[in-house]
Structure formats: C-alpha cells, structure tokens
Amino acid sequence: MSKKKQVGARLRAERKARGLTVADLAELFRDVAPDRVARRLPSLKDLERTIRGHEAGEHAVGPRYRLLYTAALEIPEHDLFSGQAPPAVEVLHDDGLDAVELARRVAASDVGEGTLVALEVAVDELASAYPRSAPSELLRRTRRHLEYVARLMDVRMTLVQRRRLVVVGGWLSLLAATCEIDLGHSRSAAVRLRTAAELAVHGGHPEIYAWTLETRAWEAVTGGDYREAVVLARGAQEAAPKGGSAFIQATAQEGRAWARLGAGAETRDALARVERLVAPMAMPERPEHHFRYDPAKSDAYMATTLSWLGDPAAVACARGVLGRLEARRADRPRRVVSARLDLALALVGAGQGDEAVHVALEAVTSGRLVPSNYWRAAEVVTGVGELRVPEVGELKDAYRAFCG
Structure with missing residues (x-):
C-alpha cells in the first residue's frame, strides 16, 4: 500500500472512531482553523470532496490540511501522518449488538419493535454506566451503538419507527458529547452536541434539546465562562419540559454558575428553586442514570455550589454528602471524587488546610478524576498553598503525576 493510501486509511479510521461523518469533519475544520487559514478555506462541499480525496489516498495532504486534521482530531501531526496504522481499539463484546442484529435479521429485513426496544434499553444501560465508568471506555461503547444506529437509518421502517431511532441517536450523541467533554475533547464534543440538538429537533424531543444546552452550560462552567453558562442554563430551562430532569439540572447548573460569579442572592435563589422542584420527587428507579435527576444529586450540587460561593455552611454540607456517598461507593465512584474536591x-x-490536603490527595490519586475536573483540583492546590500548609508539596507532586 502506498504512503498516501496508508495516511488516508489512518485519517478515515480516526474520523470514524470519533463518530464523525465527512460533513461533520468539514464543519470541524472551519471551527478549528486559525484566522489566516479560515479566510482561504473553500466551501463546505469542496472541503468534503477534499477530505474524501485524502481518505481515498488520491492526493497527498498539504501543510494547510495537516494543520486542520491535527487540530480537529487532536492527534500530533507526526503521529497522524506517519503512515502507520492507528492504535488498536479494543472491541467490546459485552453490549450485545451482535445479538440485536441477529434477532433483527431473523425477524425481518426492516427495523422491528424488538430492535428498537433493545436499543432504547441499551441507551439506559450506557447512561446508567456513566457514574462508574472511565469516559474513554464509555465513549468507545457509545460510538459502537452510534455506528449501528447510523447503519440502520438506511433500512426500511415506518415514520414512527424512524422517529424512535432518531431519538436513540440523539441520546447516544448527547452521552458521547458528555464523555468527550470529560476527556477534554472540546471540538469533538461541540460537533456531537450539534448533532444531538439536530436529532432532538427532528425527533420532536425537547428534553434532549434542553440537555444539549445544559451540557454546554456545564462545559462553559468548566471553561471559566460563567456568564455564558448562566445564559445557556436559562435557555435550557426555557426549552425543557417543566419539572423534568433537564429542567432541574439546568436550574442547578445556573446556581453553580452564579456561585462562580460570587453572586450570592442569585445563587441562593437558584438553590431554592431546585429544592422546591426536588421536594416532591420520589427516588427514580435508576438513580444512577445520568439523564434522570435524583434527589440525592441536589445535595451534591448544593455542596459544590456552597463551596464555590465560599459559604461557611459548605463544610458541613460537603461532609454530609461525602459520608452518604462513601456508604455506597461502588454505585458512584466518580461522584465520590467530586464530593472530596467539594469538601x-x-x-x-x-x-x-491540613485536612484539605488529606481529602484532596484521596481525590487526586483515586484514578477517577477526569480531565474536565482537573481545574477543580488545581483550585484546591492553589488554596492550600496560600494557607502555607507544610504538606502542600505532596499534593502538588500528586497533581503533577495524575493531572499533569
């Protein structure tokens, strides 16, 4: 195989591994292009033709496009264009997709009720795995399901069946975006969120659409754009079915953004609204489901919000949340880590400061801290340093080792 075809195969594999279509990648090129390059880019259709040509090995990738591929796929240029095959991706066999496909083919040539129900159940299983899964592992599983759903879109089905399949694709795209944010892949996450929003509109599903806005608000908080987070969180509340999970989560997210801005009155107003919404709620059947709000989550969010606001009540609140979570650590290990950072x-x-170092060390060295939360650990490291705690050196070393 020629070098051009080897590079093309690598580019195609990396694009598909991220669940991106050629059109998605073309749009991503426009997002990541520096101003000097963006001004010289052709139309989206021409970009798509160029990408297909590169992937087919029809022509070499020039310096301008090397820059775009490197930025969009977040892979160093030397690695991406070495002509070597991509690292082997673990194929997960525990999701049952082969069984779903076999049952579909045996039953009929179209998309039947059994296939749709199996995919809807799979969405719930994947979303419920979020609190205890490594983002990279969950992203791989979610991508497999997205690829399967994409293949089914060309199969014969009724309009009602197609809508259900579109909704499944919307949830999966949303979950994949959440994992991408956890991993710090902001550009890929943005593409997935746009896809989820489009599918939500096509499927007539305002809950998914509201979750896309709430997820963007969360990313804005992690990126330090707190006023944008407030705007997005309020937009999510306007779009969401009132009293539903996305509505409550967006209200809580608004409170967190206000806390980062030091706006005490607005923060407490948001917390009070969440409390009123949660008070009549029963514990859901699967409280670990990432897109189903459970009453216990409001306590965890209150601890986060109060600690960010600098409220004296934060210590007791965070300690109580951590104690309750530790009693069932196996259910939500990632939430335990967040609770430790709050405390x-x-x-x-x-x-x-002495206890803060001890608690933060447990969080940082747990192996459960995801890149989207590194900044929270860094904030504790800085705060402990300002208190001149003798053990701060050990915490700094751990931060560099696990989060560097």
Whole structure:
C-alpha cells in the first residue's frame, strides 16, 4: 500500500472512531482553523470532496490540511501522518449488538419493535454506566451503538419507527458529547452536541434539546465562562419540559454558575428553586442514570455550589454528602471524587488546610478524576498553598503525576 493510501486509511479510521461523518469533519475544520487559514478555506462541499480525496489516498495532504486534521482530531501531526496504522481499539463484546442484529435479521429485513426496544434499553444501560465508568471506555461503547444506529437509518421502517431511532441517536450523541467533554475533547464534543440538538429537533424531543444546552452550560462552567453558562442554563430551562430532569439540572447548573460569579442572592435563589422542584420527587428507579435527576444529586450540587460561593455552611454540607456517598461507593465512584474536591475546597475556605490536603490527595490519586475536573483540583492546590500548609508539596507532586 502506498504512503498516501496508508495516511488516508489512518485519517478515515480516526474520523470514524470519533463518530464523525465527512460533513461533520468539514464543519470541524472551519471551527478549528486559525484566522489566516479560515479566510482561504473553500466551501463546505469542496472541503468534503477534499477530505474524501485524502481518505481515498488520491492526493497527498498539504501543510494547510495537516494543520486542520491535527487540530480537529487532536492527534500530533507526526503521529497522524506517519503512515502507520492507528492504535488498536479494543472491541467490546459485552453490549450485545451482535445479538440485536441477529434477532433483527431473523425477524425481518426492516427495523422491528424488538430492535428498537433493545436499543432504547441499551441507551439506559450506557447512561446508567456513566457514574462508574472511565469516559474513554464509555465513549468507545457509545460510538459502537452510534455506528449501528447510523447503519440502520438506511433500512426500511415506518415514520414512527424512524422517529424512535432518531431519538436513540440523539441520546447516544448527547452521552458521547458528555464523555468527550470529560476527556477534554472540546471540538469533538461541540460537533456531537450539534448533532444531538439536530436529532432532538427532528425527533420532536425537547428534553434532549434542553440537555444539549445544559451540557454546554456545564462545559462553559468548566471553561471559566460563567456568564455564558448562566445564559445557556436559562435557555435550557426555557426549552425543557417543566419539572423534568433537564429542567432541574439546568436550574442547578445556573446556581453553580452564579456561585462562580460570587453572586450570592442569585445563587441562593437558584438553590431554592431546585429544592422546591426536588421536594416532591420520589427516588427514580435508576438513580444512577445520568439523564434522570435524583434527589440525592441536589445535595451534591448544593455542596459544590456552597463551596464555590465560599459559604461557611459548605463544610458541613460537603461532609454530609461525602459520608452518604462513601456508604455506597461502588454505585458512584466518580461522584465520590467530586464530593472530596467539594469538601477540600470548603475546608480551604474555612482555613482547615491540613485536612484539605488529606481529602484532596484521596481525590487526586483515586484514578477517577477526569480531565474536565482537573481545574477543580488545581483550585484546591492553589488554596492550600496560600494557607502555607507544610504538606502542600505532596499534593502538588500528586497533581503533577495524575493531572499533569
């Protein structure tokens, strides 16, 4: 195989591994292009033709497009264009997609009720795995399902069946975007969120659409754009079915953004609204489901919000949340890590630096801290340093080792 075809095969494999279509990648090129390059880019249709030509090995990839591929796929240029095959991706056999496909082919040539129900169940299983799964692992599983759904879109089905399949694709795209954000893949996440929003509109599903806005608000919080987070969180509340999970989560997210802005009155107003919404709620059947709000989550969000606001009540609140989570650590290990960071930051605010170091060390060295939360650990490291705690050096070393 020629070098051009080897490179083309690598580009195609990396694009598909991210669940991107050629059209998605063309749009991503426009998003990542520096101003000097963006001004010289052709139309989207021409970009798509160029990408297909590169993937087919019809022509070499020039310096301008090397820059775009490197930025869009977030892979170093030397690795991407070496002509070597991509690293082997683990094929997961525990999702049952082969069984779903076999049953579909045996039953009929179209998309039947059994296939749709199996995919809807799979969405719930994947979303419920979120609190205890590594983002990279869950993203791989979710991509497999997205690829399968994409293949089914060309199969014969009724309009009602197509809508259900579109909704499945919307949930999967949303979950994949959430994993991408956890991993720090902001550009891929943006493409997936746009896809999820489009599918939500096509499927007539305002809950998914609202979740896309809430997820963008969360990303804005992690990126430090707190006023944009408020705008997005309020937009999610306007779009969401009132009282539903997306509506409550967006209200809580608004409170967190206000807390980062130091707006005490607005923060407490949002917390009060969440409390009123959650008060009549029963515990859902699957509280670990990422897109189903459970009452216990409001306690965790309150701990986060109060610690960010610097409220003296944050220590007791965060300690209580951590204690309850530790009693069932196996269910939500990632939430335990977040609770430790909340408590550590609250302890810093209370001047209890020694305990803050101990609590933060457990979070940082747990192996469960995801890139989207590294900044929260860094905030604790800085706060402990300002308190001149002797053990801060150990925490700094751990941060560099696990989050560097």
